[in-house]
Structure formats: structure tokens, C-alpha cells
Amino acid sequence: MLLLILPWYVMGISSELKPEKITSDLRFYEINTCEISLVDFLIQNPNVVYQDHYKISYNNYSSMKCFGTITGIDQINHVFYISIGTSSNLNLVIQTLVWVLIISFIKKNKDVEFSFKFIFSLILSSLLFVLMVFSEERFYLKTLYFFDFSSLQHFVQLFFTIFFVSITSYYILQSRIRSLCHYLPFLYLFIGVFSGFNFNFFTIGLTSFGFVRWFVNKKIWFNFYYLVFLLLLWTNNAYNKEFFVDPDKIRGFSSAMYSSYNVLFYSLFIIFLINGLISIFEIQYNFEIEKYFYNMLYSSSLIFFIGFAGSGIPLFNFLSYYLFGLNKYGINRTNLFELNEWGERMAWRGLSPSAETIGEFFAIIIFIYFYLLFNKNIKYNLFNFILAFISFVGLLASNNRAAFISVLLCILMLIYKKNFKPYMNYILLTGFVGISVILIGINNFSYSLNFLGDSLLSDAIYYSLNEDNYSSSVNYFKDVKQNKSFQYGLISLISIVGFYINRSELWGIFFARHNPEIQDTLFGSGPLNYGQLYGDIDINPTYSFLLPHSSILSLFLFVGIINLTVLIIFILRKSILKIRFSDNIFIYLSIFALLNLLKSDSIIYFSSFANYLFFFYSAYKIKK
Amino acid sequence: MKNKDVVFICGEYPKNHITPDIGNDPNYVFVNDPGYEQVRLFDQDGNTVLVNSFIECEHYVNGTWNFYPGKDEIIFITNVNIFLFACLFLTVMYKFFSKRRVN
Numbered sequence: 001m002l003l004l005i006l007p008w009y010v011m012g013i014s015s016e017l018k019p020e021k022i023t024s025d026l027r028f029y030e031i032n033t034c035e036i037s038l039v040d041f042l043i044q045n046p047n048v049v050y051q052d053h054y055k056i057s058y059n060n061y062s063s064m065k066c067f068g069t070i071t072g073i074d075q076i077n078h079v080f081y082i083s084i085g086t087s088s089n090l091n092l093v094i095q096t097l098v099w100v101l102i103i104s105f106i107k108k109n110k111d112v113e114f115s116f117k118f119i120f121s122l123i124l125s126s127l128l129f130v131l132m133v134f135s136e137e138r139f140y141l142k143t144l145y146f147f148d149f150s151s152l153q154h155f156v157q158l159f160f161t162i163f164f165v166s167i168t169s170y171y172i173l174q175s176r177i178r179s180l181c182h183y184l185p186f187l188y189l190f191i192g193v194f195s196g197f198n199f200n201f202f203t204i205g206l207t208s209f210g211f212v213r214w215f216v217n218k219k220i221w222f223n224f225y226y227l228v229f230l231l232l233l234w235t236n237n238a239y240n241k242e243f244f245v246d247p248d249k250i251r252g253f254s255s256a257m258y259s260s261y262n263v264l265f266y267s268l269f270i271i272f273l274i275n276g277l278i279s280i281f282e283i284q285y286n287f288e289i290e291k292y293f294y295n296m297l298y299s300s301s302l303i304f305f306i307g308f309a310g311s312g313i314p315l316f317n318f319l320s321y322y323l324f325g326l327n328k329y330g331i332n333r334t335n336l337f338e339l340n341e342w343g344e345r346m347a348w349r350g351l352s353p354s355a356e357t358i359g360e361f362f363a364i365i366i367f368i369y370f371y372l373l374f375n376k377n378i379k380y381n382l383f384n385f386i387l388a389f390i391s392f393v394g395l396l397a398s399n400n401r402a403a404f405i406s407v408l409l410c411i412l413m414l415i416y417k418k419n420f421k422p423y424m425n426y427i428l429l430t431g432f433v434g435i436s437v438i439l440i441g442i443n444n445f446s447y448s449l450n451f452l453g454d455s456l457l458s459d460a461i462y463y464s465l466n467e468d469n470y471s472s473s474v475n476y477f478k479d480v481k482q483n484k485s486f487q488y489g490l491i492s493l494i495s496i497v498g499f500y501i502n503r504s505e506l507w508g509i510f511f512a513r514h515n516p517e518i519q520d521t522l523f524g525s526g527p528l529n530y531g532q533l534y535g536d537i538d539i540n541p542t543y544s545f546l547l548p549h550s551s552i553l554s555l556f557l558f559v560g561i562i563n564l565t566v567l568i569i570f571i572l573r574k575s576i577l578k579i580r581f582s583d584n585i586f587i588y589l590s591i592f593a594l595l596n597l598l599k600s601d602s603i604i605y606f607s608s609f610a611n612y613l614f615f616f617y618s619a620y621k622i623k624k
Numbered sequence: 625m626k627n628k629d630v631v632f633i634c635g636e637y638p639k640n641h642i643t644p645d646i647g648n649d650p651n652y653v654f655v656n657d658p659g660y661e662q663v664r665l666f667d668q669d670g671n672t673v674l675v676n677s678f679i680e681c682e683h684y685v686n687g688t689w690n691f692y693p694g695k696d697e698i699i700f701i702t703n704v705n706i707f708l709f710a711c712l713f714l715t716v717m718y719k720f721f722s723k724r725r726v727n
Contacts, residue, residue, distance in 0.1 A: 063693060064700045089701050093708065146694020148632060153698055160705040167712065 003101065004319075005039060007094050008068040008084070012037025019044040022073065022080060029073040034066035038084055041070055042315070048082065049315040052332070056318040059083040060143040060196035064090055084318070088143050088196030089161060091322075095194055096165045098323055099201050100172050102190065109178040112171055121211035122170055125272065126163040128207065129199055132265045133158065136198060138244050139256035143196035162204070169205030181284045184614055185296040187607035188352065188361050189303050192325040193252030200252045200606055201325060203273055206280075210272030213279040220271070221278050230559075231267050234526035237519060238263040243535025248545050249328045249353035250530075253606040258531025270527040277610060281617045289585055290378055293368045297387040300365055303358065304394050307331065307350020320351060327353040327605075336397040348397035356549075356600040357608050359400025360592075363407040364611075365391040367592060370411050371585050374418070401439045402501055406595040408435060410588045417583050440500055452499050453492030457481065459508020463539045471515040471537045501599045506549040512539045514557065524560035528604065533557055551603035575619035586618040627682070629690045634663060634681035646683050654680040665689040 015035040020028045022045045029036070038056075041048070048054045059071045066085030074081045133140060137149050148154045173180060192201035213219050220227070243258040255266045310317040310330040321329050330351045338346045347355035369388045372378045395404060412428045437445070457477045464470050470478075480488040498504045515536045516525070525532050530547075548554050555564050575590045593602075593612040602608035626637055646652045657677035665673050665681070667689050675681040 063697060064704075065696070087697075089697075090704070093704060146692065146697050148698075151628070151698075157698060157701045157705060160709070161701065164705070164708045164712065 003094070003098050004323075007090075008038040009040070010037070011065060011067050011069050011085075012040050019070075021045060022048065024075060026073050026075060029070055033071050034063070034069050034085060036070045038068050038070065041082075048080075050313050052312055052314060052334075053078055054080045054082060054314045055332075056082045056084060056314050057329075058086045058195055058318075058322070060086050060088045060091070061145050062087060063145055086195060086322075087145060088140075088194070089145075089158075091195045092161050092165055092197070095322070095325060096168055096201060099190060099192060099325070100168050103172045103176065106176045106179065106183060108175045110175055112174045117215045118170075118212060121215050122163065122166050122208050124211050125204065125208040126159060126166045128265060128268055128272070129162050129166075129204060130155065130159045132199065132262070132269060133197070135259065135262040135265050136256045139198055139247070165201065166204050166208055169201055170208040173202070173205040173209070177280060178283060178286065180280050181287055181614060182291040183295055184611050185292065185299040185361075187610055188358065189299045189306075190324050191252070191327060191351075191353075191607060193327050194325065195322060198247060198251055198254075198256055202610075203253070203269075203606060206276035207269060207272045209276030209279045210274070211276075213275050214272070217279075219275070219279075221275050227271055230523060230563075231264065231271075233519065233523050234267055235260045235264045237517075237525055238532075241532065243531035245531045245534040246545070250547070250601075250604050251327050252325075253528065253609070254604055255526075255529040255531060258525070258529055258535065262531075263526035263529060266528050267526055274613070277613055278617065281614055287618075289368070290372065293365070293372060293378075294384075296361075296365045296368065297384060297391070300362060300391045300394060301387050303350050303352065303361075304390050307348075307352075308334070308336070310351065324351060326351055336393070345399045347399040350394070354601060354605060355398045356400050356403075356596075357602045357605050359395055359398030359403045360596050360600065360602060360608065362391040362395035362398060363400065363403035364589065364592065366395065367407045367410050367588065368585065371414060371588065374414060400600075402599050403596055405436050405439060406592050408432060409595070410592050413579070413591070414583065414588060417579075444500065447499075449496075452496045454481075454495065455499050455504045456491065456495035456508050456511065459505050460511040463509050463512040463542070465538055465540060469538060471512055473511040473514045473516070477511065497598075503549055503599055506546060507553065509539065509542060509546055510548040510550075510553055513537050520560065522560045522562050524556070524558045524563065527558045529558065547601045547604070549601055550599055551597035551601060554601065554603060571616055575616050578619060578622055578624075581624055582622055584619065584622050586615050586622065589615040590619040627686060630682050630685045633665065633685050633690065633692055634675075634678055638678055641678070643682060644679060654683075666691045666693075 012035065015037075017032055017035050019036045019041045022029075048056070059066075062071050062085035064087040067087050067090050069085050070082065071085040072083040074083075134149060134155070140147065140149075147158075187202065192203075193199070194201065238258055238260040241258060241260075245256060245258075247254045247256050255262055306316070306320055306324075307330050310320045311332050312334045317330050317332065320326065331349050333346070333348065336348045338348075340346050347359075349355035349358055352358035352361075365388060369384070369391075373380065378384070409432060412432050416424060416428050457474070460474045460477065461470075464474055477488070477491055480491065494507070495504065498507045510533075513533050513536070515532075533548075548557070552564070552568075555567070559567070571590065571594060576587060576594065578584070579587045579591070593615050597603060597612070602612065631637065644652070654675075654677055657679075660677050660681075663675050663681050665675060665684050668691050673684060673689060675684055
């Protein structure tokens with residue numbers, strides 16, 4: 001309770017001013033900034049807590065002295081926007097303490113002993129994060145109050161604060177490492193992004209794990225020399241380029257700049273982060289899917305209810321953003337099944353930055369519940385059923401039809417494998433095709449094959465400014481179409497798939513922007529970096545900040561066609577094709593994840609990245 | 625020698641800049657530099673003054689007009705870090721000695 005209230009009260013104690021009732025005359029709050037604490041303000045104006053025409057938001061670009069105080073109030077039409085001063089530097093400390101406190105409720109299962117190598121790993125990972133901050137100066141100009149990027153003193157102080165976060169994050173995770181995978185579903189609730197920063201509490205600790213695994217155990221997840229080759233190549237490709245993209249909802253797990261320094265630091269970050277995650281996965285000897293499932297149920301129900309409450313209660317929305325470390329504010333639409341002006345269902349995302357990602361999470365719960373009941377791993381229980389039903393409502397509200405179809409496919413595969421009878425495959429196949437056709441829409445099957453095959457290219461051309469401004473991708477597509485070459489057949493196939501999963505336009509926009517040189521096409525332009533994609537080619541305006549809406553396309557951008565092909569073949573051979581001899585749940589979850597990665601951006605959200613990697617890794621470890 | 629406050633508030637020193645000895649010349653008049661963007665300076669009490677050339681800005685900042693809203697920020701961060709590491713050190717010491725006592 002202290003951590004919940006104190007930050008929003010302390011800095012206003014010394015003020016002699018008494019807060020006034022909020023009216024359209026806002027002169028008092030315009031003159032007396034940094035004087036009234038949020039708690040005092042809410043005591044005087046309790047209606048701000050629950051009336052949804054008040055919007056409380058953070059002002060990270062404010063002095064530490066103004067933390068938790070009113071730094072401004074504006075009125076636009078009938079909505080009041082109340083700005084609360086928060087300092088990004090203090091956020092690092094306060095949010096760390098909140099999350100450490102929450103994780104401390106998990107029982108400790110390991111003693112942590114700090115040796116020189118451990119400390120050295122922590123120093124290196126902290127240094128990496130500080131360098132990431134310094135390589136994204138343009139992003140931090142708006143969030144770090146009077147931070148001097150050319151000053152050694154500022155560098156050192158930021159390093160010490162991040163070093164403190166690194167030590168606490170490492171300690172709290174390491175002392176519970178043997179059961180951490182059971183709690184992975186809570187990453188969807190406690191996203192852990194620091195307000196005002198472009199990184200995440202959990203990734204700091206995990207990157208330290210990655211360094212420790214490398215230094216102490218001499219292990220890295222892929223061929224060391226090949227990783228060095230990729231690092232050099234990506235860094236070299238970005239030489240003398242500088243593109244900025246506002247990370248918006250992917251803040252915390254995506255770069256804001258495309259420059260050689262930034263590409264280098266983010267590449268090192270992802271290499272050691274994966275190394276750290278694997279160091280956790282490989283010691284989960286006592287993993288129980290039932291515990292993982294129960295944590296999923298609790299996490300999803302909390303996401304649902306807190307998301308719903310936050311949509312109507314401004315204070316709830318404000319606090320949930322801060323305490324859960326959300327990438328962006330929770331949704332403020334109270335109707336879960338609202339229709340837009342064309343009568344289309346609008347997606348509901350609750351606390352999550354993406355409706356697709358949270359829809360996939362809800363769908364996974366439905367599948368695991370079915371799997372566990374079907375295999376009699378758990379007994380039917382009304383409480384669990386109600387929680388699973390909440391997830392089902394969440395899935396419907398998220399309007400993620402692809403997740404719905406994928407979970408249906410996984411369930412049918414499970415039934416087919418368990419109860420094989422000659423006629424069963426026909427019944428199941430007919431049922432699956434029937435439901436898929438209904439969800440896609442029967443009228444969508446009346447288009448000609450030529451129209452469908454060209455839809456990707458026509459959308460890409462539509463969004464390009466003019467012929468002189470075509471990206472190299474569009475030019476390539478046009479060339480192979482004119483030459484009627486084999487490659488256009490593949491592009492047409494992608495186009496048809498894209499059309500039926502409602503991705504034609506979004507993938508078209510991606511290719512209108514994607515302007516790679518040959519080495520970018522082969523090896524990518526560096527992990528977690530959209531700077532070049534969004535900064536290189538100007539296109540016609542889009543209705544919002546649109547991501548590629550395909551993790552496969554994002555991976556193509558990040559690591560190139562060669563690495564992507566190898567990765568997909570590896571996952572298919574080492575994880576998914578094991579379904580021939582095993583019905584382990586992780587194989588089904590890998591199938592589900594891979595199907596959904598085709599049409600969602602989940603890989604660039606840390607919560608799904610960590611969970612999906614765990615699915616693939618666990619499926620990979622299954623022995624015949 | 626470059627003054628960091630001057631660089632932060634007034635901008636980078638112009639090439640071949642020589643700081644004039646204004647203190648010994650009571651009749652010195654600051655000439656407006658049309659290429660220099662006007663800067664507002666603050667003193668500790670919140671008084672403000674507008675300057676129109678780098679020389680004028682440097683002169684004032686070298687005096688007492690070197691306050692800017694974020695100036696205390698780094699001191700604050702330093703104090704926070706000292707506090708955090710002191711707490712961390714005390715926790716480690718406490719754990720170390722309580723472990724020894726148990727053994």
C-alpha cells in the first residue's frame with residue numbers, strides 16, 4: 001500500500017497550497033504546477049477517480065521534484081486531461097521496487113551467490129542497456145528531463161541506476177529460477193516496461209542471465225562465429241544511416257533508431273536475452289503444465305477484469321499503466337463487443353497493447369484446458385470452468401478469428417490422434433473447413449484467382465507515392481510479374497493467403513515500404529528494428545501506425561530470407577513434425593504459435609516472445 | 625577553457641572564439657548577433673533575462689545567470705543512487721552476518 005500511495009503524495013507535502021475543485025476555470029492549476037500532489041487533488045476531487053470524462057496521464061518529462069504532482073490540466077471540449085509529473089529516472093527505481101515486491105511472493109528455490117564473473121556479467125548487461133539509451137537519444141529527448149547526452153556524469157549516474165535495477169532483477173529472478181516457467185503467463189499481465197524508457201524490467205535480468213551463461217557456462221545458443229558475422233554485417237549495413245520510428249505500442253521490446261550503434265547494441269541485446277531465456281528453460285526439470293495452466297487462468301482473468309475496470313475508471317487506467325508497466329494505456333472502451341460505423345466488430349484489447357496478442361493468449365488457455373481435461377490431467381471443477389469461460393469471452397472480444405481457427409485446428413488434431421477411426425478424419429476435416437469458411441465469409445470465395453494473386457502487389461502500388469518512389473520490393477514484384485517467372489507464383493500464393501486472413505492491405509503496405517538491398521534481403525537489417533522500414537520510403541498516409549501484422553514478415557525484415565528459411569525448417573523438423581510420434585502438449589502449442597505468427601505481430605511483444613520460445617524449446621527437447 | 629554550463633545553455637562555442645574581458649570595461653555594449661537564436665536565462669531566484677548573442681550569453685552564464693530547470697536533476701539522481709546502493713550494501717551485509725551467525 002505504501003508503494004501504491006506514497007509516490008503520489010510525498011512531493012506535495014511541503015506545499016502550503018490547498019487544491020481547488022476542478023472547473024472550467026483552470027487558472028489555479030496552470031499557475032501552481034508541481035505543488036499539488038495527486039492524492040491531495042483526488043481527495044478534493046473524488047469524482048476524477050471514476051468519471052470517464054477525466055483522463056489522467058503521465059508526464060515523464062518533468063523534474064524529480066514534481067513527481068506525483070499535478071503538472072497541468074487542460075480541457076478539450078468536455079474532457080479534462082490531467083497531467084501528473086513523473087520522472088523517468090525515478091520510475092526506474094519505483095517500478096523496480098513494485099515488481100520486486102510482487103515477484104517476492106513466489107517461493108525462493110535457489111541460493112544466489114555473487115562471484116566476480118556474476119558481477120562482471122551484471123556490469124556488462126547494465127552497460128549494454130545504458131548504451132541502448134544513448135543510441136536512442138531522439139526517443140529519450142522527450143522523456144528524460146534535461147538529460148545531457150554528452151555528459152559523462154549523466155552517463156555514470158544512469159549506469160548506476162540501471163546497475164541497481166539489474167542487480168535486483170537478476171537476484172529476484174535467479175533465486176526463483178527453478179519455477180520461473182510456471183509464471184511465464186503473468187508476463188501478459190506484468191508487462192514490465194518502464195514508463196519513459198524503451199526497455200523492460202524482465203529483459204534486464206534475463207540479459208544478465210545470458211551474459212552469465214556465456215561467461216560461466218561458456219554456452220551460447222547458436223554458433224558464436226556466425227553470430228559475430230551477423231553482428232558485423234548488420235552494423236555495417238546501417239553505417240551512415242539514421243532513421244527514427246516512434247515505437248508507440250511496441251515500446252520496451254523494439255528499437256526506435258536505425259543507426260549502426262543502435263543495430264549493434266540491439267543485436268547484442270537479443271543474442272544475450274535469448275541466451276538468458278534458454279538458461280531458464282533448460283533447468284525446468286520439475287515443470288508441470290497444470291501449474292502453468294492455473295497461472296494462465298489467474299493471469300487472464302486479472303487481465304480481463306482490470307482491463308474492463310480501467311476502461312471506465314480513469315484512476316484505475318492510470319495506475320494499471322504504471323504498476324503493470326504497460327506499453328500503452330489500457331483500452332478506454334467499455335463495450336466489449338462494440339461495432340464501428342460500418343457494422344464491423346471492433347477488437348477489444350484490455351490491458352494488452354495488441355488485441356491479436358491477447359486473443360492468442362486467451363485461445364491458448366482454451367486449448368490447454370481442453371487438452372488437460374481430454375487427457376484427464378485435471379478434473380472438472382466449476383471454478384476453473386468459470387475462469388476458462390472468461391478467457392473464451394476475452395477471445396471473442398478480441399475478435400481474433402485466426403486464433404479461434406488455430407485453436408480449433410489444434411483441438412481437432414488432438415481428437416483425431418486420440419480417437420483414430422477411418423471415418424473420423426472426414427468428419428473432422430469437414431467440420432474444420434465448414435467453420436473456417438463461415439469465419440472467413442462465404443462471399444470472399446467468389447473472387448477470381450488472378451485478382452487474389454495480384455492483391456498484394458496492387459495494395460503495395462496503391463500505397464506507394466508514385467512510380468519514382470517504388471520500393472525495391474515493389475519493383476521486384478513488378479519485374480517477376482512481367483517476366484511471368486516462377487517467383488511470382490510464390491508471391492501470388494502469399495497474396496491469396498493474405499487475402500483470406502485479411503492481411504492483403506497490411507502486407508501490401510509492408511512491401512510498399514520495404515526497400516532492401518541484396519544483403520538486407522539475404523541476412524536482414526538487424527533484430528527488433530523497424531527504423532529503416534518506416535523511415536526509408538515515404539508512402540501514402542495510412543490510418544494509423546500500422547505494423548506488418550506478420551511476425552514472419554518482421555523476421556524476414558530482421559534476419560533475412562536465409563536465416564528465416566533455416567529457422568522455419570528447424571522449427572518444423574525439430575518441433576512440429578514430432579507430432580507423428582508424440583502428442584505432447586508443446587507440439588500443439590508450437591503449431592498454434594507458428595500459425596498465429598504468420599498473421600500477427602506477437603513476436604515483438606516480450607510476453608508472447610518468451611512464451612512462444614518456451615513452447616518451441618520444450619517441443620524441441622521432446623525425445624522419441 | 626570551455627564552461628559546460630555555457631555549452632549547455634548558450635550552445636557550442638563559435639570557432640576561434642575569444643572571451644572578451646568585459647569586467648574591466650564599464651562601457652562595453654553587447655552587439656546583437658542576428659544569426660544567434662535568442663536565449664532566456666534564469667538565476668537562482670527565478671529572475672529572467674534575454675540575451676541576443678553568444679558573448680552576452682556567456683558573460684551572463686559565467687556570472688550568476690546559470691540556473692536552468694534541470695540543473696538540480698543530476699544532483700538528485702546522484703543522491704538517489706547513493707541511497708539505493710547504501711541500502712543494497714546494508715542488505716548484503718545483514719544477510720552475510722546473519723548467515724554466519726546461523727553457521
